[in-house]
Amino acid sequence: MGNKLTMIILSITMLFCLGVVKPGKSFACSCAMVQSAEAQVKDEMERSSAIFAGKVLTVTQPPEKEIMSSADPVEVQFEVSQVWKGDVQARTAVYTALSSASCGIENFVEGAEYIVSAHESEAALHTTICNMTKPLDSAAEELKALGDGKQPQPIGMNVKKERSNLPLNADGGEPQSPAANEAASASTSSNIYVLIAALVLLIAAAMIIWVRRNRKQ
Template sequence: MWKITSRFFLIYLVVFGTWFMFEHETVHACSCAAPPNIEDQLNLKTAIFTGKVVSLTQPVKGKLMSTADPVKVQFEVKTVWKGELSSQTTVYTAMSSESCGYEEFDVDEEFIVFAYGDPDHLETGICEGNKTIAAAQEDLKALGAGYEPAKITLHQKDSSDITSNNKEFNSSLVIAPAVFLSLLILLAITLKRRGR
């Protein structure tokens, strides 16, 4: 009886453990609902502004990378409709559109940006309604007159905080399966000795 139960338990652990190990590797494409209207954007977003992209900083390359790793986008802010922004503002977006990142930002291009999150750590993505200035004429008309950004540069969280968080998360993806595999081997050895 013990051998049947232990074998069933071992099979269960192998199946469950295999699912657990590979569950995090599944990639889901980003899916967006219809973009909200300007009134909703003004209510929902932390910041709405137009600005020119000054720099794009890609995430630090490591052994384990994710499509959700953050890209740091530095803007020279022109006009603000919501938020207390400085003339130089940073917004983060996921590296890939697979993780809802906005990949269209280009240096020296101007955009209207709809950002959410903490004022010290603004984020955006493909579902937020960002557009080039040329494509945003209807939005700009609906927003009306904005205001100028502050002339000072506000302190914003550095992407190194995010990178360190991602490294902790990525290392857990390696450690958890290794611990599970060790336990599985230990269980198999124990069951083999009892079977003698």
């Protein structure tokens, strides 16, 4: 009877844990079919919020934490030299996911020049491997299709205003992008599920010990 009750308790516990401990978010990147440079430029001019060329000044990786996500945001600061679309300033930050698994661009190199196409979300620019973003020295066809651009806007109060629109960290520090907050929320939820599951396992273990002790009495 005791062994049967123990098995029942363990079975219920395992089923509960399977329902509570949910796997973290999984991401898969899927881009549209490759187009000609001219067709892609036309498409990007319609869909993107900003298209510009510039040199990478800094690449800031997301802070390390216990549970990292492929969607954690990497911040890339650009010194903008030419603009084809959008009100882009001379120094502009663009965000991309940490891993190509979430369509992030992993190989931004400080000091290298790029053509960048990005979409705006909650006052921040984001780019992916599905956009036209690439090293400038391999974008001859895209540059020809784009034609002459314009000079970027001077750095002014708008830069501070854009960054102030991003949610602040819990400690009031540097603002985070929306992707950073989403990843942080997912990480917090995952930790809560693990703690609940651990508590259930402890309760189950205590019940098993209690049952065995009662059998011996």
